[in-house]
Structure formats: structure tokens, C-alpha cells
Amino acid sequence: MSMNNNKEERPSPVPHNELGKPPHRKPGRQVKVTSGLLVAFSLILLSAIPNIAGAFRVTELIGGVDIMSEDERFIEMPLPLVAHILLASVFSVLGAFQFAAGFRVRWPGWHRAAGRIVVLSGLLVGLSALWMTLFYAPQPGTGKLLYVFRLFFGSAMVVSIYLGFTAIRRGNVPQHRAWMIRAYAIGLGAGTQVITHAVGLLFFNPPTEVSGALQMLAGWLINLAVAEWIIRKNQVPKSAI
Numbered sequence: 673m674s675m676n677n678n679k680e681e682r683p684s685p686v687p688h689n690e691l692g693k694p695p696h697r698k699p700g701r702q703v704k705v706t707s708g709l710l711v712a713f714s715l716i717l718l719s720a721i722p723n724i725a726g727a728f729r730v731t732e733l734i735g736g737v738d739i740m741s742e743d744e745r746f747i748e749m750p751l752p753l754v755a756h757i758l759l760a761s762v763f764s765v766l767g768a769f770q771f772a773a774g775f776r777v778r779w780p781g782w783h784r785a786a787g788r789i790v791v792l793s794g795l796l797v798g799l800s801a802l803w804m805t806l807f808y809a810p811q812p813g814t815g816k817l818l819y820v821f822r823l824f825f826g827s828a829m830v831v832s833i834y835l836g837f838t839a840i841r842r843g844n845v846p847q848h849r850a851w852m853i854r855a856y857a858i859g860l861g862a863g864t865q866v867i868t869h870a871v872g873l874l875f876f877n878p879p880t881e882v883s884g885a886l887q888m889l890a891g892w893l894i895n896l897a898v899a900e901w902i903i904r905k906n907q908v909p910k911s912a913i
């Protein structure tokens with residue numbers, strides 16, 4: 673009876689990380705691509721409404737199609753907003769796959785290549801957000817409180833991406849992971865704010881300057897709380913990715 677004894681000669685099916693080491697995982701623990709895809713699609717779903725609204729706004733500004741209520745502030749200087757919207761969709765969609773463990777482990781080359789695009793687009797989303805806050809006339813119905821929140825979280829997003837990027841250049845994976853999760857959480861505040869606004873409307877309808885700003889703040893704080901929980905829940909050894 674012949675048995676196939678060639679198993680040991682085959683290359684390991686477990687892909688190695690970018691440092692050439694196998695990922696630090698408990699024996700028998702399989703990272704499933706499907707569960708990673710579920711994470712990615714849930715994140716994409718969260719950012720779907722602002723991304724769809726953004727597509728409508730860009731269509732209106734570039735194509736002159738009247739889909740959304742016109743806003744004079746954007747017509748005079750559309751570039752920062754158009755860049756913000758397009759890059760935010762790249763950041764939110766591509767960034768979602770960076771959190772899918774199966775993807776990262778199986779295709780580390782993809783994680784690195786996509787990561788560079790996510791870093792660049794995320795930085796420009798944060799910087800364009802800061803530019804619009806500082807130089808566009810205030811959004812009607814908003815006041816100083818939202819102005820301050822946007823400056824704070826826009827800056828925090830830029831700083832988090834910078835710290836996440838410099839951490840991986842030093843080979844510090846846990847720091848890289850933590851700062852990129854924080855940056856993504858701040859960016860995806862736009863998605864959670866759709867929910868906090870909907871809930872807020874049950875109590876303040878129409879929203880006031882203050883209630884509107886607090887609903888925005890709630891979106892960012894909820895995301896950051898979830899981010900901190902994820903960071904602490906799955907601590908990754910320094911050399912693993």
C-alpha cells in the first residue's frame with residue numbers, strides 16, 4: 673500500500689511576514705480569509721453613506737448635475753472638497769482590507785502596497801479636512817464647537833497616520849497597528865456620525881449648533897472607544913504582522 677510521504681517537502685502553506693518570519697500564531701489557529709472579508713465589508717458598509725453622498729456631490733460639482741442642494745461655498749473652490757471626497761473613498765475602502773487578518777497574513781505584499789496608498793490618501797483626507805475647516809465659510813447651522821472638533825480630529829488623524837507610518841519604518845508592529853487603527857477610526861467617524869445624527873434627531877429636531885456638534889463628537893468618540901478596545905483585545909507580538 674503506497675502512502676504519500678512528500679508532505680514535509682512541500683513549502684509551508686503559512687506565508688511569512690515582511691521580516692521573513694512566520695506569523696506568531698497559536699498552532700492550529702487558522703486565520704480565515706472569509707472572516708477577514710466580513711470585517712472589511714462591515715467597515716465599507718459603515719462608510720457607505722458618506723461615500724455615496726460624496727459621489728453625488730462630486731457628480732454635481734464636476735458634471736453640473738443637480739443632485740444635492742447647491743452650496744455656493746463649494747462651487748467657488750471645489751478642489752479641496754473633491755479631493756477630500758475621492759481620497760476619503762480610497763482611504764475607507766482600501767483601508768478596510770488592511771484590517772482583514774487573513775488578507776494581511778496571506779498577502780503581506782498586498783498589505784504593504786495598499787498600505788502606502790492608504791497612508792497617503794488618509795494624510796490628504798485629514799489635511800483637506802483641516803483646509804476646509806479653516807478656509808471655507810462655516811457650514812450653515814454649525815458653529816465654533818464643531819469648528820474646534822474638526823480641527824482637533826483632523827489633526828489627530830494626520831498625527832496618528834504619521835505615527836503609524838514611522839512606527840512600521842522602525843519595525844514596531846504593535847505601535848503601527850495601534851496608530852493605524854486610531855487613524856482609521858477617526859476617518860470612519862464620518863460613517864458613525866450618520867448614525868449619531870439619526871439618533872440625535874429623535875431628541876433635537878431640527879438640530880442646534882451645539883447638538884449637531886455633539887452628535888459629530890459622539891461619532892468620533894464611539895469609534896475611538898471601539899478602536900482602543902480592539903487595540904487592547906488583540907495585542908500582537910512585536911515581530912508579527
Ligand code: HEM
Nearest residue numbers: 722725726729760764801804805811822825826858859862
Ligand atoms: C473616510 C472618511 C470621510 C468621508 C467618507 C468623508 C466624506 C465627506 C463628504 C461626502 C463631504 C461633503 C459633504 C457635503 O457635500 O455637504 C465631506 C466634507 C467635509 N469633511 Fe469629510 N469625510 C471623511 C472624513 C473626514 C474627517 C476625518 C474630517 C475632519 C476631522 C472631515 C471633515 C470634513 C469637512 C470640514 C468637510 C466640509 C464640510 C463643510 O464645510 O460643509 N471629513 N466629507
